Amino acid sequence: NAGVTQTPKFRVLKTGQSMTLLCAQDMNHEYMYWYRQDPGMGLRLIHYSVGEGTTAKGEVPDGYNVSRLKKQNFLLGLESAAPSQTSVYFCASSYYSAYNEQFFGPGTRLTVL
Amino acid sequence: RKEVEQDPGPFNVPEGATVAFNCTYSNSASQSFFWYRQDCRKEPKLLMSVYSSGNEDGRFTAQLNRASQYISLLIRDSKLSDSATYLCVVTLAFKTIFGAGTRLFVKA
Numbered sequence: 001n002a003g004v005t006q007t008p009k010f011r012v013l014k015t016g017q018s019m020t021l022l023c024a025q026d027m028n029h030e031y032m033y034w035y036r037q038d039p040g041m042g043l044r045l046i047h048y049s050v051g052e053g054t055t056a057k058g059e060v061p062d063g064y065n066v067s068r069l070k071k072q073n074f075l076l077g078l079e080s081a082a083p084s085q086t087s088v089y090f091c092a093s094s095y096y097s098a099y100n101e102q103f104f105g106p107g108t109r110l111t112v113l
Numbered sequence: 114r115k116e117v118e119q120d121p122g123p124f125n126v127p128e129g130a131t132v133a134f135n136c137t138y139s140n141s142a143s144q145s146f147f148w149y150r151q152d153c154r155k156e157p158k159l160l161m162s163v164y165s166s167g168n169e170d171g172r173f174t175a176q177l178n179r180a181s182q183y184i185s186l187l188i189r190d191s192k193l194s195d196s197a198t199y200l201c202v203v204t205l206a207f208k209t210i211f212g213a214g215t216r217l218f219v220k221a
Contacts, residue, residue: 033209035211040121040213041213042117042200042210042211042212042213042214043157043200043211044211045208045209048207050207056207059208090156090157099144099145099204101147101159101162102157102159102209104156104157104158105156106155106156107155107156
Protein backbone atom coordinates (compact mmCIF):
# COMPACT_ATOMS: atom_id res chain seq x y z
CA ASN A 1 0.00 0.00 0.00
CA ALA A 2 1.22 3.47 -0.86
CA GLY A 3 -0.66 5.07 2.04
CA VAL A 4 -1.21 8.79 1.40
CA THR A 5 0.40 10.32 -1.67
CA GLN A 6 0.53 13.96 -2.76
CA THR A 7 1.16 15.53 -6.14
CA PRO A 8 3.20 17.60 -6.84
CA LYS A 9 6.03 17.59 -4.28
CA PHE A 10 7.24 21.09 -5.16
CA ARG A 11 5.75 24.01 -7.04
CA VAL A 12 6.55 27.65 -7.67
CA LEU A 13 3.72 29.96 -8.70
CA LYS A 14 3.45 33.61 -9.57
CA THR A 15 0.93 35.78 -7.76
CA GLY A 16 -2.49 35.36 -9.31
CA GLN A 17 -1.88 31.93 -10.83
CA SER A 18 -4.05 28.97 -9.93
CA MET A 19 -3.21 25.38 -9.21
CA THR A 20 -4.61 22.14 -7.80
CA LEU A 21 -2.92 19.86 -5.30
CA LEU A 22 -3.93 16.22 -5.44
CA CYS A 23 -4.08 13.88 -2.47
CA ALA A 24 -4.79 10.17 -2.80
CA GLN A 25 -5.14 7.44 -0.18
CA ASP A 26 -5.50 3.71 -0.63
CA MET A 27 -6.50 2.81 2.95
CA ASN A 28 -10.27 3.20 2.42
CA HIS A 29 -10.35 6.01 4.98
CA GLU A 30 -13.51 8.06 5.34
CA TYR A 31 -11.95 11.28 6.64
CA MET A 32 -9.45 13.40 4.75
CA TYR A 33 -7.82 16.71 5.64
CA TRP A 34 -5.72 19.47 4.18
CA TYR A 35 -3.29 21.33 6.46
CA ARG A 36 -0.69 24.01 5.96
CA GLN A 37 2.45 24.27 8.05
CA ASP A 38 4.37 27.51 8.49
CA PRO A 39 7.57 28.11 10.50
CA GLY A 40 6.91 28.49 14.23
CA MET A 41 3.29 27.50 13.88
CA GLY A 42 1.48 24.24 14.22
CA LEU A 43 -0.31 22.58 11.37
CA ARG A 44 -3.47 24.52 10.61
CA LEU A 45 -6.52 22.86 9.13
CA ILE A 46 -7.66 24.35 5.81
CA HIS A 47 -10.55 22.08 4.83
CA TYR A 48 -11.63 18.58 5.65
CA SER A 49 -14.02 15.90 4.40
CA VAL A 50 -15.94 13.29 6.37
CA GLY A 51 -16.81 11.23 3.32
CA GLU A 52 -17.16 11.13 -0.44
CA GLY A 53 -19.01 14.14 -1.75
CA THR A 54 -18.70 16.15 1.48
CA THR A 55 -16.37 19.00 2.43
CA ALA A 56 -16.19 21.46 5.32
CA LYS A 57 -14.15 24.51 6.27
CA GLY A 58 -11.35 24.30 8.76
CA GLU A 59 -9.47 27.00 10.59
CA VAL A 60 -7.95 28.84 7.58
CA PRO A 61 -10.15 28.20 4.51
CA ASP A 62 -9.96 31.58 2.76
CA GLY A 63 -8.36 31.47 -0.69
CA TYR A 64 -8.74 27.68 -1.01
CA ASN A 65 -11.37 25.35 -2.39
CA VAL A 66 -11.62 21.58 -2.15
CA SER A 67 -13.47 18.68 -3.74
CA ARG A 68 -13.94 15.03 -2.80
CA LEU A 69 -15.60 13.43 -5.82
CA LYS A 70 -14.08 10.03 -5.08
CA LYS A 71 -13.48 8.53 -1.64
CA GLN A 72 -9.79 8.04 -2.27
CA ASN A 73 -9.03 11.53 -3.60
CA PHE A 74 -9.12 14.98 -2.00
CA LEU A 75 -8.19 17.98 -4.14
CA LEU A 76 -7.08 21.38 -2.86
CA GLY A 77 -7.36 24.33 -5.23
CA LEU A 78 -5.81 27.76 -5.07
CA GLU A 79 -7.86 30.08 -7.23
CA SER A 80 -5.55 33.11 -7.25
CA ALA A 81 -2.30 32.44 -5.44
CA ALA A 82 -0.89 35.04 -3.05
CA PRO A 83 2.56 35.20 -1.38
CA SER A 84 0.84 34.53 1.97
CA GLN A 85 0.01 31.06 0.66
CA THR A 86 3.69 30.12 0.50
CA SER A 87 3.79 27.13 2.81
CA VAL A 88 4.13 23.37 3.12
CA TYR A 89 0.81 21.64 2.50
CA PHE A 90 0.05 18.27 4.07
CA CYS A 91 -2.82 16.00 3.27
CA ALA A 92 -3.94 13.44 5.86
CA SER A 93 -6.57 10.76 6.23
CA SER A 94 -8.09 8.85 9.12
CA TYR A 95 -10.28 5.79 9.30
CA TYR A 96 -13.50 7.06 10.78
CA SER A 97 -13.00 10.23 12.80
CA ALA A 98 -10.55 12.84 13.95
CA TYR A 99 -10.15 10.75 17.12
CA ASN A 100 -8.32 8.13 15.11
CA GLU A 101 -4.69 8.31 14.06
CA GLN A 102 -4.17 10.59 11.08
CA PHE A 103 -1.86 9.36 8.32
CA PHE A 104 -0.04 12.10 6.45
CA GLY A 105 1.26 12.43 2.94
CA PRO A 106 4.84 13.62 2.29
CA GLY A 107 3.81 17.23 1.74
CA THR A 108 3.88 19.77 -1.08
CA ARG A 109 6.24 22.73 -0.82
CA LEU A 110 4.61 25.70 -2.51
CA THR A 111 6.28 29.04 -3.13
CA VAL A 112 4.26 31.98 -4.44
CA LEU A 113 6.36 34.80 -5.86
CA ARG B 114 -3.82 32.42 24.22
CA LYS B 115 -3.01 29.59 21.83
CA GLU B 116 -5.29 26.57 22.03
CA VAL B 117 -2.31 24.22 22.33
CA GLU B 118 1.01 25.50 23.66
CA GLN B 119 4.38 23.84 23.68
CA ASP B 120 7.88 24.99 24.61
CA PRO B 121 9.57 25.25 21.20
CA GLY B 122 12.97 24.30 22.65
CA PRO B 123 15.35 23.26 21.33
CA PHE B 124 16.21 20.70 23.95
CA ASN B 125 19.81 19.57 23.54
CA VAL B 126 20.54 16.38 25.48
CA PRO B 127 23.29 13.76 25.45
CA GLU B 128 22.62 10.18 24.47
CA GLY B 129 21.20 8.20 27.36
CA ALA B 130 19.56 11.21 29.00
CA THR B 131 15.94 11.41 30.10
CA VAL B 132 13.97 14.33 28.72
CA ALA B 133 10.41 15.49 29.31
CA PHE B 134 8.11 17.74 27.30
CA ASN B 135 4.90 19.35 28.46
CA CYS B 136 2.01 20.70 26.48
CA THR B 137 -0.97 22.71 27.71
CA TYR B 138 -4.38 23.02 26.08
CA SER B 139 -7.06 25.63 26.64
CA ASN B 140 -10.35 23.83 25.95
CA SER B 141 -11.39 21.66 28.88
CA ALA B 142 -13.85 19.80 26.63
CA SER B 143 -11.02 18.36 24.51
CA GLN B 144 -11.49 14.65 24.02
CA SER B 145 -8.48 12.99 22.44
CA PHE B 146 -4.79 13.60 22.87
CA PHE B 147 -1.77 12.47 20.91
CA TRP B 148 1.95 12.94 20.46
CA TYR B 149 3.21 12.98 16.87
CA ARG B 150 6.81 12.99 15.76
CA GLN B 151 8.02 15.02 12.77
CA ASP B 152 11.48 14.62 11.28
CA CYS B 153 13.05 17.52 9.42
CA ARG B 154 11.22 18.21 6.15
CA LYS B 155 9.05 15.11 6.59
CA GLU B 156 5.43 14.45 7.43
CA PRO B 157 4.18 14.00 11.01
CA LYS B 158 3.72 10.44 12.24
CA LEU B 159 1.84 9.20 15.27
CA LEU B 160 4.13 8.45 18.21
CA MET B 161 1.48 7.54 20.75
CA SER B 162 -1.99 8.29 22.01
CA VAL B 163 -2.35 9.76 25.51
CA TYR B 164 -4.83 8.49 28.07
CA SER B 165 -5.80 9.66 31.54
CA SER B 166 -4.36 6.45 32.96
CA GLY B 167 -1.07 7.13 31.20
CA ASN B 168 0.55 4.84 28.68
CA GLU B 169 3.99 3.56 27.99
CA ASP B 170 5.63 2.31 24.82
CA GLY B 171 9.18 1.17 25.37
CA ARG B 172 11.24 4.21 26.31
CA PHE B 173 8.31 6.59 25.86
CA THR B 174 5.70 7.45 28.49
CA ALA B 175 2.78 9.80 27.98
CA GLN B 176 0.54 11.25 30.67
CA LEU B 177 -2.63 13.31 30.64
CA ASN B 178 -3.70 15.63 33.45
CA ARG B 179 -7.22 16.80 32.71
CA ALA B 180 -7.52 18.89 35.88
CA SER B 181 -4.51 21.01 34.93
CA GLN B 182 -5.09 20.63 31.18
CA TYR B 183 -1.67 19.42 30.19
CA ILE B 184 -0.12 16.38 28.63
CA SER B 185 3.45 15.22 28.93
CA LEU B 186 5.91 13.03 27.10
CA LEU B 187 8.89 11.41 28.80
CA ILE B 188 11.71 9.88 26.79
CA ARG B 189 14.16 7.69 28.68
CA ASP B 190 17.60 6.59 27.49
CA SER B 191 17.57 9.03 24.56
CA LYS B 192 18.96 7.81 21.24
CA LEU B 193 20.43 9.85 18.40
CA SER B 194 17.45 8.71 16.34
CA ASP B 195 15.07 10.45 18.76
CA SER B 196 16.19 13.82 17.34
CA ALA B 197 13.02 15.30 15.85
CA THR B 198 10.19 17.71 16.54
CA TYR B 199 7.48 16.42 18.84
CA LEU B 200 3.96 17.71 18.19
CA CYS B 201 1.26 17.79 20.82
CA VAL B 202 -2.19 17.19 19.31
CA VAL B 203 -5.61 17.75 20.85
CA THR B 204 -8.94 16.81 19.28
CA LEU B 205 -12.49 17.98 19.94
CA ALA B 206 -15.22 16.76 17.61
CA PHE B 207 -14.03 17.50 14.06
CA LYS B 208 -11.41 19.92 15.23
CA THR B 209 -7.80 18.79 15.54
CA ILE B 210 -5.34 21.30 16.96
CA PHE B 211 -1.60 20.82 16.56
CA GLY B 212 0.94 22.48 18.77
CA ALA B 213 3.86 24.21 17.07
CA GLY B 214 6.18 21.47 18.30
CA THR B 215 9.17 20.99 20.58
CA ARG B 216 12.53 20.37 18.93
CA LEU B 217 14.81 17.75 20.41
CA PHE B 218 18.47 17.24 19.53
CA VAL B 219 20.22 14.21 20.99
CA LYS B 220 24.01 14.46 20.87
CA ALA B 221 26.58 11.68 20.88
